[in-house]
Amino acid sequence: MLAEGRQLPYDARHAYFGHDDWAWHAPGLKRIDDATYLRRRILLAFEKAELEQDEAKRRALLTFVVVGGGPTGVEMAGAIAELAKKALAADFRAVDPGSTRVVLVEAGPRLLAPFDPALSEKARLSLVELGVEVHLGQSVTRCDSAGVSLGADRIDAATVILDTAMKINFVIDTHVHADHISAGRALAEAAGAPYVLSADAGVAFPFKGVREGEILPLGNVTAKVLHTPGYTPEHICILVTDHTRGEEPWFVLSGHTLMVGDLGRTELATSAEEGAKQLFRSARRLKELPDDVEVLAGAYAGSVCGRRLSGKPWSTIGFEKRHNQAFMIADEAEFIRFMVSEIPPAPPEAAKVRAANSGVTAEAA
Numbered sequence: 001m002l003a004e005g006r007q008l009p010y011d012a013r014h015a016y017f018g019h020d021d022w023a024w025h026a027p028g029l030k031r032i033d034d035a036t037y038l039r040r041r042i043l044l045a046f047e048k049a050e051l052e053q054d055e056a057k058r059r060a061l062l063t064f065v066v067v068g069g070g071p072t073g074v075e076m077a078g079a080i081a082e083l084a085k086k087a088l089a090a091d092f093r094a095v096d097p098g099s100t101r102v103v104l105v106e107a108g109p110r111l112l113a114p115f116d117p118a119l120s121e122k123a124r125l126s127l128v129e130l131g132v133e134v135h136l137g138q139s140v141t142r143c144d145s146a147g148v149s150l151g152a153d154r155i156d157a158a159t160v161i162l163d164t165a166m167k168i169n170f171v172i173d174t175h176v177h178a179d180h181i182s183a184g185r186a187l188a189e190a191a192g193a194p195y196v197l198s199a200d201a202g203v204a205f206p207f208k209g210v211r212e213g214e215i216l217p218l219g220n221v222t223a224k225v226l227h228t229p230g231y232t233p234e235h236i237c238i239l240v241t242d243h244t245r246g247e248e249p250w251f252v253l254s255g256h257t258l259m260v261g262d263l264g265r266t267e268l269a270t271s272a273e274e275g276a277k278q279l280f281r282s283a284r285r286l287k288e289l290p291d292d293v294e295v296l297a298g299a300y301a302g303s304v305c306g307r308r309l310s311g312k313p314w315s316t317i318g319f320e321k322r323h324n325q326a327f328m329i330a331d332e333a334e335f336i337r338f339m340v341s342e343i344p345p346a347p348p349e350a351a352k353v354r355a356a357n358s359g360v361t362a363e364a365a
Helices: 020-024 032-051 055-061 071-087 117-129 184-191 272-287 317-323 332-340 350-358
Strands: 063-067 101-106 133-136 142-144 147-150 153-156 159-162 195-198 208-210 215-218 221-227 236-242 251-255 294-297 314-316
Touching (some): 032 055, 032 071, 032 159, 032 236, 055 063, 063 147, 071 101, 071 159, 071 184, 184 195, 272 332
Parallel strands (some): 063 101, 063 159, 101 133
Antiparallel strands (some): 142 147, 147 153, 221 236, 236 251, 294 314
16 A cells, blocks of 8 residues: 555455454454355354264354454344344254354443444344343453453353454345334444435435446445345345356345245235235246355245245255245246235234334324
């Protein structure tokens, strides 16, 4: 890097709090490659715990330590806790994923230090509610292959992850939700990033509206918008390509259009029949993607957004084409009959929740 005619050293890799030797034991998260590696490592920890006979080693495999309470660390700790206690809850026999221990360590007095203190406290309480242990005012003094030390205290953990100050460029909601209050707007405001929705979302607040084919630039990675109505009229998917590896798409963030084991319900924002017609066309578009494109969905087993959802967090287009009953149907009339014949109960107060996420009153919904 050059500054005022002088050459300054610059390292585009991760910063390890002055401990470069930690890199062998604790991955950071800045690139998509890092994210896919971490996902694989986290899921393999559960698989290894299922096979482990030694109780102490099993506990270590089910312990995850996140170092750093910035936006990345807070999001990572919450995501691991939700994965363990919800998505994977029924997927193992020998271990209980609900007993997973997630520890977030922050040397400062509060999480999300650059943000408003009220937001920091809200984030802390949300993590505690998920079962995350939040350690404030404590520093990691040692990190090795068996865990971390916080001064004299030791935490045995097979997985340690560092918050390495990844920048949030976009906060995207694939649709206006009807089953929970989205934190997307609050996260976008806190991160200083655009809040992205379909241009057809019809919400009552400022946002970055995107349309079919629009590209969201992320350096060597591009995120292409696919308009995939059906679950809701404004639903979008995000097709991601890492151009350092090739020009073929890598994975699709499929929201509630295509999930592992099923397609999304169709009656939350329109009639079930009309939604099913739209969803049939959207599913047909996704079938045209290469079979090896990974599917990263927005809901898993336990969600009311589908009927036969798997607890597995990801799949591929090819696997779903062969084994997803709804995705396999090629005839439109048959598809519509299938989708409207077995509609699960609606989320509680779905209209009010969707109205709140739209920024309008429930009476206007």
